[in-house]
Amino acid sequence: MSARHxxxxxxxxxxxxxxxxxxxxxxxxRWLKSVxxxxxAAKATFDSYLHAIEVLEERMRAVDKELAAVAAEEPxxxxxxxxxxxHGIDTVTAMTIxxxxxxxxxxxxxxALMAYLGLVPGEHSSGAKTSRGSITKAGNKHVRRILxxxxxxYRHKPTVGANLRRRREGQPAxxxxxxxxxxxxxxxRYWRLLLHNNKVPNKAVVAVARELVGFLWAALYxxxxxxxxxxxxx
Numbered sequence: 080m081s082a083r084h085x086x087x088x089x090x091x092x093x094x095x096x097x098x099x100x101x102x103x104x105x106x107x108x109r110w111l112k113s114v115x116x117x118x119x120a121a122k123a124t125f126d127s128y129l130h131a132i133e134v135l136e137e138r139m140r141a142v143d144k145e146l147a148a149v150a151a152e153e154p155x156x157x158x159x160x161x162x163x164x165x166h167g168i169d170t171v172t173a174m175t176i177x178x179x180x181x182x183x184x185x186x187x188x189x190x191a192l193m194a195y196l197g198l199v200p201g202e203h204s205s206g207a208k209t210s211r212g213s214i215t216k217a218g219n220k221h222v223r224r225i226l227x228x229x230x231x232x233y234r235h236k237p238t239v240g241a242n243l244r245r246r247r248e249g250q251p252a253x254x255x256x257x258x259x260x261x262x263x264x265x266x267x268r269y270w271r272l273l274l275h276n277n278k279v280p281n282k283a284v285v286a287v288a289r290e291l292v293g294f295l296w297a298a299l300y301x302x303x304x305x306x307x308x309x310x311x312x313x
Contacts, residue, residue, distance in 0.1 A: 082135055086128040090114070093121070143171060150174050161298050163246040164258040165291075167232030172225055176295070179222045183300045189293035196223045198289040214285060223288075230288035233265040234280075254298050261294035 083103065090096070097110050111129060116122040150159040150170050155177055162173035186192040193199050197217040216223070237259075239247075247255050265287045272283035 082128065082132045086125070086132060089125065089128060146171055146174050158299055160246075160250055161254045162295065164243075164250050164254050164298075165229075165295070166237075166243060166258065166262045167229040169242075169246070172229060175225055176222055179219055183296060186296065186300075189296040192296050193289050193292050195219065196226065196292060198223060198226075198285065198292060214289075226288045226291060227284060230265070230269075230284045230291055233262065233287050233291070234269050234284070235266070237262040237266050257294055257298045261291060265290055265294075 087102070093116075095114055097107055099110070100106060114125065116125060147170050149155060150173070155174065158177045159170065159173040162168050162176060163170065168176075180186075180192075183192070186195065190199070194215070195218040197215045197220065200214060239259075247258075268290060269283050269287050272278040272286055273280065278286070
């Protein structure tokens with residue numbers, strides 16, 4: 080992302096703007112290849128920035144491939160497969176959640192897990208008055224960040240596309256049912272917060288992420304993989 084931003088700002092300083100859709104699509108990449116510069120030094124700098132992005136993307140593809148291989152092995156195979164039943168969660172996100180949280184059984188309630196991830200509102204007490212503020216941001220910030228990124232998917236209309244359907248093949252009906260309930264409830268929750276509670280999108284999506292944690296906890300807490308101590312940390 081940093082490398083992409085560096086290239087984007089380099090182009091903006093020269094008033095070179097792509098206005099035909101989303102960035103980093105195949106069409107956008109063809110446009111990048113066609114950009115012309117007046118000075119040779121600018122062209123050399125641009126080529127260096129673009130090459131850096133391509134190198135990083137190749138490294139990410141290699142890491143993703145390795146993670147996919149690890150995710151197919153025990154003890155990760157089952158919990159990762161269950162998490163991939165959820166809208167917006169694929170292998171990398173699922174592996175991150177499983178590896179970072181280690182064992183869901185150490186969180187006896189969904190609320191305990193929400194608090195560990197810093198997704199619950201902070202409280203400020205003065206005498207008999209108690210007021211709630213922004214989330215505490217305590218605990219594991221890496222998992223909190225990816226869950227908030229995942230929560231953005233739930234602003235879209237609930238649907239089961241080809242990729243999600245493929246990820247769900249052969250998975251327990253109970254887990255798929257939880258994932259379906261999550262998709263419908265969290266979509267309604269997001270738009271209710273926006274349209275009826277006048278919340279800004281960023282606050283609405285944090286609330287959705289907090290509720291998503293409850294659904295993930297419900298899907299994984301009783302899994303057999305947890306009974307032996309969960310996944311190793313390395």
